Amino acid sequence: MSVTATGAGMRPIVVWEQPGDEQMFWQQDRMHFPNQLSLLEDDFIKFFYTEGFSAAAAGYELPIRPHARRMLTRHYLAIAPLQLSHEELEELGKRSEKNVGDAMARQRQRWDTEFLPEVRRMLAEWETFDLQAASDDALLAHWDATLARLARLSRIHFDLAIPMLLGLGLFDETYTDLFSAESSLESMRFLQGIPTTTTTTGQELWRLSRLALAEPAVRSVLESEAAADVVPALERDPAGATFLAELRAFLNRYGHRSELWGLSYPSWIEDPSPAIKMLKDYLSQPERDLVGEMESLATERERLTAEARAQLAGYPAQVREQFEFALAAGQAANYLQEEHGFWIDSYGFDCVRQVILEVGRRLVAQGVLAERDDIFHLRFAELRAALADPSSDLRGLVTERKAELAAFRDVQAPPVLGTEPPGPPPDNLIFRTMGKFFxxxxxxxxxxxxxxxxxxxxxxxxxxxxxxxxxxxxxxxxxxxxxxxxxxxxxxxxxxxxxxxxxxxxxxxxxxxxxxxxxxxxxxxxxxxxxxxxxxxxxxxxxxxxxxxxxxxxx
Amino acid sequence: MQMDRSVPITWLGQHDCHDARLSGGKAAALSRLAERYSVPPGFCLTSSALHGIAPPISIPGRLRAAVVDAYATLAREVSAVAVRSSAVDEDGALTSFAGVHETFLNVRGDGALLMAIERCLESFFSPRALAYRHERGAFDAVRMAVLVQQQIVSDVSIVAFSANPVTAARDEIVVTASWGLGESLVGGTVTPDTWWVRRDGRVEAERIGDKRRMTVTTLDGCREVDVPRMMRKLPSLSAEQVREVVQLAVQLEQHQGRPVDIECAYSGGRLYLLQCRPITTLRSARDRAGPAPPEQESSTSF
CATH class of the missing domain: 3.50.30.10 (Phosphohistidine domain)
Known part of the structure; x- marks a missing residue:
């Protein structure tokens, strides 16, 4: 256990995981991980950051390295600047600027032609593996293959995310400087109305709600039944068959998303209630035209872009080039923010989760665990060891770890821990953009x-x-x-x-x-x-x- | 040569425009340069045509027609022009009217052009201009000319000295440059890039400035805006462009027979000469201070 709780009302005592941790500046990332972390989730995040964020930061020669920790049962992130001389930082800064700039220019093409095909191949490998039919040995080998794929997904994620996020920051700064904009909301209007899997999901759900409105029996089920009872009720009603088939096709296509990032939350395929709840809400807005509303954003984007280009006609050519470069990078980034989220964060992580759940089911059958979801209280290494040799009884260990989470449930974890660096954060594109993201x-x-x-x-x-x-x-x-x-x-x-x-x-x-x-x-x-x-x-x-x-x- | 008093308009590069009594010091100098160098095209309202005009300024009808006509000829290639005074005693070796008379940038259309010319003429009679002439002993009746020249949409503006004006080193050319029109550079609102170059083309030192502001043309004039942060510490000239500017400065010095400072601009990859004057502040050789050492500050955006 890395931490100890003290009595109620007292300042929690942090036990640092590694030497030097106390000197680093830790910020709680509640945006991605607002809840307590199980140990398996902690291992997942560390794996994701080491194989992904750190490796990609080194690949781009960025002057920073990320570190993830679980403290007070919560997720903390430190973005540590490399400790180098002024001259070394200058050299590194120039190289990383070029590396990331090149990647910004290629991000959309790279996703379409390299990353997405590779991600889809990995997803297909997961989906064609019959988890339930696999022998224990085959499942063990599959776990190792899963981690190898997860390492690759993590790297792709951050190879994409770094130029993507900095591309958004670059466009925001470029526009704000050139047009003396008062708020980032002005620049963001140039990136809006670009269709993505996220908006398509919303629109497909909206289309389902229009189908339901047109079929009285379906409409009646959706309006009267609780979200969890909708699917059984539709199964009983012959008039619901067509709609149910549409709903299932929707869930298979878009349902890999779960409540939050990580592995701990069921997807819509496991539990469609959240999607059905949204469908029910949409029924009560029969007059709206969601698709038309989004198209109007695209029209406004095109109008603003034409106006900006007319204004820039009298600016230096290099400035016009910079604007066009940043606009293309920003628009690609807005698209990729949603696409990587769907294909990697939702779909890819859901595939990893399904492997873990199968391991959990087997360990319950073998008496190692009491319940399937107890698997989330094991470290990656413990999971693998138990799968390789299911003779141990980990129920007591899981009980202890659940007790630890319970003990910390109401502990107020501070937003920052460790040592705040002297002076303001570095005033460069990386830190300015991180501030706008987090x-x-x-x-x-x-x-x-x-x-x-x-x-x-x-x-x-x-x-x-x-x-x-x-x-x-x-x-x-x-x-x-x-x-x-x-x-x-x-x-x-x-x-x-x-x-x-x-x-x-x-x-x-x-x-x-x-x-x-x-x-x-x-x-x-x-x-x-x-x-x-x-x-x-x-x-x-x-x-x-x-x-x-x-x-x-x-x- | 007998001055032709009937000419209301002369064009840069034409022989009659070389005459400072007709076209003023600035336009005459540019006219001569236009024969050999890439000077933006333009025309001049001559001092003879403007003779006797006094406040309240109103351009006579015949001259208006000639201006509109000339503008139509110029605007076949470009629609935006700059309107500048070219005083008959201006930009001589002894007097410098720089900044006393008004300049109008990025003027478009007949109406706006005529108005800019009238405002420019009014500036000859401003208390400041009158006091300046009085101080200089220029008691003659005001003799003025107005230059209408293609507005260059400068990608980069440059001021270069064929001899180092600070150290008086005659074998060292100093090139300063920044983004956009020259107003931010000349007006001192930007820290420009600077190169110190030997006559043989060897770069002694370079300092890339943190160029935060630039003057740009807008739909109805020009204004100063922020440079996008990612561009502030990028060099505004390539090494090849620095060499081209140095060559131009050396040529002009040889041509003029004395050290010069020049204003020029790159637009669409082409180098335009906008101004060339003798360096009036250059003293004889004294202690060589050398270029300022580069400060230790970050030159990257990451």
């Missing part, structure tokens, strides 16, 4: 009942706040209410079609939540740090997305 600490608010965060998506709206702790909890969100949550992953985004606005604790203007809120044209204030803690569920609030301000009007 979000900077929000400006303090001295007005009572007023929260400040980052402007995520423009627009003002007043409504009932629904403070949601999980996607299952989001069943309570009614159309027209304001979603208040720690973070949102891709699986949450169809909710944006029925929510009036979204407010998060985490993230910045480049975070997934903010990007998707702009696509759905709903106001968003992100990175408030404390919205879920201070906004009472059911309170009436006012969200000013452009200003990044939330006002609590009445409890």
């Amino acid at each position: 979000g900077a600490p929000p400006p303090p608010s001295d007005e009572p009942g007023v929260l400040r965060g980052a402007a995520g998506s423009a627009g003002s709206v007043r409504g009932v706040a629904r403070v949601v702790r999980s996607l299952a909890d989001a069943q309570r969100l009614q159309p027209g209410e304001i979603l208040v949550t720690e973070t949102t992953a891709p699986a949450w985004t169809p909710l944006f079609a029925s929510a009036a606005a979204v407010v998060t604790d985490t993230g910045g203007v480049l975070s997934h939540c903010a990007v998707v809120a702009r696509e759905y044209m709903i106001p968003a204030v992100v990175g408030t740090a404390m919205a879920t803690a201070v906004i009472p569920d059911g309170a009436t609030i006012e969200v000013d997305g452009a200003a990044g301000v939330v006002r609590i009007l009445a409890d």
Whole structure:
């Protein structure tokens, strides 16, 4: 155990995992991992960061290295600058600028012609392996193959993510400098309305809701049954067969997404309730034209781009080239942010999860574990050892580890740990962009009942706040209410079609939540740090997305 | 040669335009340079045509027609022009009217052009211009000419000295350059890139400036904006372009017979000569300070 809990109300004591950890600056990444980490999830993140983030950062010769830790049962991330002389950093800076610049220019082509075909080959290898029929030896070999594939997926993920994120940052800075923009929301309008698997998922779900509206029997089931009972009810009703086939095809195609990043959460294929809940919400908005709304964003993007080009006609040629380079990089990045999320973070990780669940089932049958999901309390090495030799009894160990999580459940894990570096963070594209992605600490608010965060998506709206702790909890969100949550992953985004606005604790203007809120044209204030803690569920609030301000009007 | 008082308009590069009494010091100098160098095309409203005009300024109808006509000829290739004063006693070796008279950049259309010319003429009668002439003992009646020249949409603006004006080293050419039109460079609102180059082309030192501002042309004039952060520390000239500018400065010095400072610009890959003057501040050889050592600051964006 890496940490110990102290009594209630006392400052938790952190036990550092590795020498030197205390000197590093750790930030809790609640945007990706808002919940406590099981040990298997911790190993997964470390594997993903070592094989992916660190390796790609070294490949691009970036002057930083990432480190992941599980402290106080939570996920912390440190982006440590390399300790080099001024001259060495200069040299490295020049090389990495060139490496990443080259990658920015090629990112879309590389994804289409290299990465996506490779990812799909790996997915096919997972899907054609019959998990249930495999012998224990075959499953063990499959686990090793799974880790090898996961290493490759991780590397592809960050080979893509680094130029992608810096491309978004580059376009934002280029546009803001050239046109004296007051907010990043202005530049982001040039990247909107580009069809991605995320928007297609929302639109396909919307199309299903139109099918349901046209078939009275299906409509009646969706309107009257709870989300979990919809599929059995449709199976009983012969009039539901066509719709059910459509729904299943949708889930097979788009259903690999799960509530949050990582391996711990069931996909829509395992549990379609979240998708069905969204479908139910869509039925109550018969008049909307979601597809048309998104097309209008593309029209606006094209108009703005033409205007900007006309203005730039009198600028130096190198500036026009820089603008076009950054615009192409930003638009490719906006597309790839969603595509990599679907194919790697959702689909690929779901394939890894299915292998782990099969191991869990076998270890239960062999008496090693008490329940299938207890597998998440083992380290990767323990999982492999148990699979290779299922004679041990790990039930006691799992009980201890569950107790550890329980002991820390209500411990307040600080947003930062370790040693804050002296002075401001380095003022370069990498750190500026990371700040816009993860979000900077929000400006303090001295007005009572007023929260400040980052402007995520423009627009003002007043409504009932629904403070949601999980996607299952989001069943309570009614159309027209304001979603208040720690973070949102891709699986949450169809909710944006029925929510009036979204407010998060985490993230910045480049975070997934903010990007998707702009696509759905709903106001968003992100990175408030404390919205879920201070906004009472059911309170009436006012969200000013452009200003990044939330006002609590009445409890 | 007898001056032809009937000519209202002369073109840069034409012989009558070389006459400073007709076209003013600046235009006459450019006219002579236009014979050998790549000077943006333009025409001049001559001092004879403008003779006797006084506030309130209104260009006579016949001259208006001639201006519109000349602009139509010039605008077959380019629509935007720069309008500058070219005082008859301006830019001589002893007096410098730099900055006293107004300049209008990126002017488009007949109406805007005529208005810019009138505003330019008004500036001859500004208290500042009158005081300046008085100080210099230029008591004659105001003799003015106005230059209308193709507006170069500069990718990079350059000021080069054929001799180091700080150290007075005659064998060292100093080239300074930054993004966009020359106003930010000449006006001192930007830290430019600087190269110190020997006559044989050897680069002694270079300092890439953190170029934060640039002047750009807009739909209705020009303005100063931020340089995108990723471009601020990129060199504004390639090594080959620096060599080309150095060659131009050396040629002009030989041609003029004394050290010169020149303003020029790259636009669409082509080097234009915009201005060439003798260096008035150059003193005889004194202590050689040498180029300033590069400061230790980051030159990358990462």
